[in-house]
Each structure stands twice: as C-alpha cells, then as structure tokens.
Amino acid sequence: MERSSTDKPTRSRVASIFTDIHFWVPAAVLLGGLLLLRFIH
C-alpha cells in the first residue's frame, strides 16, 4: 500500500543523487573541513 503510492523517479536514483548540487555542495564543504582539520592539527 505504502510502496504503491511512491512515484517512479524520472531517472535512476543514483544518477539523481550524483547530479544534484545539494549533494556536491555539502560533500565539497566536508572535504574542505577534513583538509582544514588536517592542516591545523
């Protein structure tokens, strides 16, 4: 019942994630944060 109400995505979920700027901005900031931590430690 619950699954049947889920609409089919317009393309594969993985492709949607990796082309989503909402993914890349936090990922880039996280990478920058880890590099900064390594630099100041």
Place this chain on the structure above:
Amino acid sequence: MPAELASTPPTQIQDPARHRSLQLLGILCGFTAGAWLGAAEAPTKLVAIGVSPIVISLIMVIGVFLARWSLPALVLGTSSVRADVRRAPHLIIWALLAGCLWAVANTLTIFAIRDIGLSIAFPLWNSNSLLGIFWGFLFFNELRQAGWRRWAGVLGGALVMCVGATVLAIASASQGPSPHSLNGVWAALGAGVLWGTMYIPYRKAYLTGMNPLSFVTFFTFGELGMMTALAFGYIGVSTLWHVLVQARSVIFWLMLGGFIWVIGDLFQQYAAKYVGISRGIPLSNTNQLWGLLWGIFVFGELHGKSHTTYMEVIGGSLLMMLGVGAIALSSATGKEQQHWKEAAQREGQRYGVAADYVAARFEGRQAAGETLPSRSGLDWLLVAAASAVLVLFAAMARVPQFSFRWGPALALTAVLLLLLFLCGRKLWRTTRFH
C-alpha cells in the same frame, strides 16, 4: 508518469489558519531548541579533568547516538522510521553527510576555542546562521517574495543576534589567545561554514516529507562514524581505550550532556521543518544565552567579576532577545510558502516521492493510506538497552566537588520541562510528531 507529475499543479495552501499554526509551532520549537541545547552544556561543566577535547566530543556523541535511537523509538516507533526510508531512501545519503559535517565542525570548534578563546571563536562560527539564510534562499526558495520587512526582520535579526552573541562571548571568556591564533580563526570560520552547510540536508529532507525523528536516526551514524574515525586517527586506538578507562567516572556526565543535546536538536529539526532554515537556525542559536544562564546562576561563573562584565551580559542578552523577536515576527507569508511548496514538489519529482506524501507531510499530516505509527518489541528493546547503558555509566559516575547552586538549577530545570511539555504537546496536537 513523470509527465503526469510534471503537470500536477503546485500544492495549494488549503488552510491559512493551519499554516499560521505551523509557523507558530516552528518558532516555539526553535525557542525550545535553544533552551535544551544550552542546558546540554551543564553536565559537561562537571567534567574538570584533563581529558582530550576529541575524547570529550566522542563520549558526548556516544550519548547522542543512544538518544537518537531510543527517543524516536519511544515517540513514534521504528516502524515509522522504516516507512519513511522506504518512501525516500535517497535521504539516507544526506543524513550521513549532515552527521559527518556536524562531527568535523564540532572538532574544529574545540581547536578554535583552544587557540583563540571563546570570545573570538564564537562569533566566527555563529556566522552559520547567515550562511543558512543564504542556502535557504538559493536552494529552497526561502524568503522569495517575502517583502523587505521580512528580509529586514530575518537578516537584521540574525545580525543583531550575532552582535549579542559576540558581547556575551566576550563577557564569559576566560582564556587569552595562544601562539596558534591564525589556525584558531580558520578553525572557527571552518566550523561556521560546515554547520551552515549542514542545514542543506536538513531542509532537503523535510521538504521531501521525511519525519525529523527518522532523519536523525541516520544522521547519527554519520556523526558517530566520523567522530570515531577522527578519534582513532588523531589519538590512536590503544591510547583512546586507555583514556576512556581512566575517564570512566565522568563518562556518564558527558553522555547525559549528549542526551540533553539531542532533545534540543530534535526541536531544532522541527523548527527547520516548519519555519525553514533561515529562521530556524538563528532561533535555536539562542542556546548560548541559556548556556550562560546555567553558567552564571548555577555554576557561579561570573562571581566576583566587574560591573562592566555584568553590563555586557545584560546588553548581549537583550540584543539576542531583540534579534529573536525580529525573526519570530517575520514568519513566512502565503507567497513565500508557495515557493517552499514548489521546492518541495521539485524534490518529489526528482526522486520519485509520492506527491500526496510530500504534500501531507509539508502540512504536518499523515498521507492518506499511511499506516499509523506503532511501537513494537524492538522499540522497547532499544529504549531498555539505551537506558541500561546510561544506568551502567551512572553507577560508575562520581559527583565531582563543584560549586553548584541547587535553587537556580531546579528553577532552570523546571523551565526546561515546562517548555518540553508545552512544545511537545503542541507538536503532538498539531502534527502528531510529523
């Protein structure tokens, strides 16, 4: 199917009274979040031994992990979490990302405080609220067609709160700068950027319809995983174990701090859901004010300080309250809400999440045909296991010799419980915790 979805008109605002109610609920959640997040500092003040900051952070995160699984299990049951994940599984990635961002930011703040002191570090990382406003506008249509009064209220309120926070930080600082001050500035700025960006996953999840209680259960894996990796990387496994064994008498207090922090964070999540990140973040940033109240009245931190210091505390507190008032009076109008709904619909289309589910959760309701959340034996097992771990460490805990005033502590605890009751009741009545 995609064509049908695309042709679906944006969800209309059906009931303006309900949207006003949700806005008020979000503001109350932001305010309650500040109170509980500030109170989370109190147990950590009991820990005066020389434990590494990374270890302190790790132990708090373990307490956070226990709370993030047991509280959702207690409130709605894990069946609700599973149902949410089946509907929007892609959000697990964002929950893990947000948890990792939090852990790295928290570690950076420890280095910032060490190198430049709280008075300089805090205003720098408190800029996260301004970055949150920027991301909210850019990615999630917040403050679109909001009008100059609301822009002035939100942006001006956030800036006034930053100034107030700076004054409070100067008043409460007890540490001078170290030779590594430039590193400290970078660490504080970095923490602000990481925390401000962490709200992108929050807003994305709640626009898509995920329940905050579901989101945090996955968030915490990122948080604990990243914190454990940092502790292993910077301290080493054997040294970490040795330090943990030595610190066993204070582990309970740090875990308790983490547990209280989660209660505040849950309200922060609901604030982000119902008033957006541009308003929710500054409101929950009042935690500094509450932390200072605990410090002054319960732990006597400003005892014997100059008249100027007290004036700074009063002035900074008034500025923060002024900022809170400005933001609270700038809630989203119908036009802006319509833009939020368009952003929500965009997310639903991109990831194939049912439009009725997104629309219902946007209004704090259950979707039609959605099964009512219920608790199972697994939920009670999770609650019992988390309680047992806390009881175990409580049995090992030692109450340190500390200047502690019971009267103000009881009064502040009563205020916290009252806010928890009032906000929890309004959340239940308005949204059934959705």
